[in-house]
Amino acid sequence: MIKKIKFVIIILFFSFIFFVFFKGLDKPNSYLPKKNITEIDTSLVFKNLYDQKEIVLGELISKNSFSIVNIWASWCLPCRDEHEYLLKLKNLNKINVIGINYKDKKSNATKFLSDLGNPYHEVLIDLDGTKSIEFGAIGVPETYLINNKIIVKKYIGPLDQSKLKDIIEIIKNEKK
Amino acid sequence: MKKNKLILYILSFTLIFLNNLNADNSQQIDKISKNLRCLICQGQSVYDSQSDFALSMKVLIDNKINEGKTEKEIYDFLKNKYGEWIVYEPEIGLNTILLWVIPLILFIFGGILIVRKVSIK
16 A cells, blocks of 8 residues: 555656656746846947947937837848838837947948948947947847836847837827 | 166066056956856856857956946846846845755755664664
């Protein structure tokens, strides 16, 4: 009798472990920070891509409306895929789209924009990647929806149709 | 001629000495970056990794040290940006209390088992 109980307990124990690990398989491996609402430091100083003029971030981000900050690079392939969606966002004429050029060469970056179109109202550069860290970025491309100096939503990876819809929806709801 | 050589020696030694003075910043960068998880490369610290993210992170740490920030302030800054996960040592809190307590419980439990086995014999 005791042997039988032991056997059942062991079987239950192993099936429990199996279940836990099996569930774990489905979990995405990449880590996303839980805290999404973070204030951004508006005193950050950036240089403009074209004329190297210094600009304070606070001047670009308007106080009471939405802005989009998109981190991109000419060497980043997914950035090419998301480009059409950024152009669509610009054509809405409702949001200020700011691009941050991440660890890139000026000649490559300007060629990228002249080939594919420039969706940005302002293109800033981040040569050593430290300024992107201030936004909480882990790579390119990343897009931030900002309202009132606070990051409302963060999109890691290239924009697509559903993310674009999401952005438009959020802006609509806020305006009501 | 000999004088010139002497001056050259003294000059090079002072240069080496000055170089060493600057080096303590990099030691602190190493220490901090070893405690930071590289978020895009699994199982590596920022110190180990050569990814773009980790390289920028090291530059950022250097900048922050030069600004006069302490080690704790840098960790707090990064935790604010990336969440608790970025530091290797989790804080003791409601979510992590099990993590800290389970090894202790197992240790005590094992100790009890051993004591019982020995006393039975």
